[in-house]
Amino acid sequence: TEPLFTPAKAGAIEADNRIVMAPLTRNRADDDTGEVGDMHVDYYRQRAGAGIIITEATQISPEGKGYIQTPGIHTPGQAAAWRRVTDAVHEAGGKIVLQLWHVGRISHTSLQPNGQQPVAPSATNAGVKTFTANGFEATSDPRALELVEIPRLIADFANAAKLAKDAGFDGVEVHGANGYLLDQFLKTGSNYRTDGYGGPVENRAKLLLEVLEAVTRIWGGDRVGLRLSPFSPANGSSDDNPQETFEYVIKELNRFGLAYLHMIEGATGGSRDLEEGQSIDKLRALFDGPYMANNGYDRAMSLEAVKNGHADFIAIGRPFIANPDLVERYRQDLPIAEGDQKTYYGGGREGYTDYPAYSKEAAE
Ligand SMILES: C=C(C(=O)O)c1ccccc1
Secondary structure (H helix, E strand, C coil), X not given: CCHHHCCXXXXXXXXXXXXXXXXXXXXXXCCCCCCCCHHHHHHHHHCCCCCEEEEEEXXXXXXXXXXXXXXXXCCHHHHHHHHHHHHHHHHCCCCEEEEEECCCCCCCHHHCHHHCCCEECCCCCCCCEEEECCEEXXXXXXXXXXXHHHHHHHHHHHHHHHHHHHCCCCEEEEECCCCCHHHHHHCCCCCCCCCCCCCCHHHHCHHHHHHHHHHHHHHXXXXXXXXXXXXXXXXXXXXXXXXXXXXXXHHHHHHHCCCEEEEECCCCCCCCCCCCCCCHHHXXXXXXXXXXXXXXXXXXXXXXXXXXCCCCEEEECCHHHHCCCHHHHHXXXXXXXXXXXXXXXXXXXXXXXXXXXXXXXXXX
């Protein structure tokens, strides 16, 4: 058997195969309650063939929300709604972890409690757009978090991690990528703080490490993953020296005994090319635990990357939209269906739960 289809452990999480369903925002949660519903139960159950499912990004607090209709994990009602999803995935023999998300400055006042400003390490607008009830809108000017607010922010991550445990997940993934709050603190293009959380990389990495401390205390390191995007410009993120920044961060991760490191290799959903002096392999070599590679992997690349030892797991996103049985299709080398981009974000069951598993008839 191809190593890609053999069982593996991501810390304490036992996976039937090495193919992971990557987080995919689909904007179909109830916008008022932040709760998932019946169609999420079907959507995730249909995809339980993945070795591990990572849920769509899920905000840890009202302040951590940055788009319409993204789900939350900060109220008992949201946890109860997610419990229906995890029960269904487990019944179908799958494993599922929840991605803990705080958007930071990638938000809009209309999405914030009391129409307040989004929060960030510094009062610098990302200069990108987000989706609100009025469609695509420029992100609002954020305010800089006060030093005294940091403990409450860490407590919000801990509260969400606890609720995710109550909801029956097999683990959680901390979202440290794609220009959201934790990535905003890590990178020099968004963190201009002059206190202990800004300036040298040791300071810029402090919040991420304190969040990991809090979340692993609840879950144990072996059920906590972390997603990073060192070289991605997503959501207006940038760093003067990402290779240096992330070599430091990854070395610091090893003390937590994490379930896995989920690495976006290159630009999120885009080019895998790196600049002179940048090396994914160097970063990968610094991490002691299971390595989950992401960004543009197709069947051939996935087979190769696991076989040659580059990765223990391959996280694949968009192909899972229209191929609920992607693992089976890769196993048998069957045709891969294309998803309809018009129904990627927002809407109902169309383009969400109505993609069928492969069948000969449909293919003819
Ligand atoms: C959570 C996201 C990410 O990590 O990029 C996201 C958000 C909105 C649209 C696509 C992706």
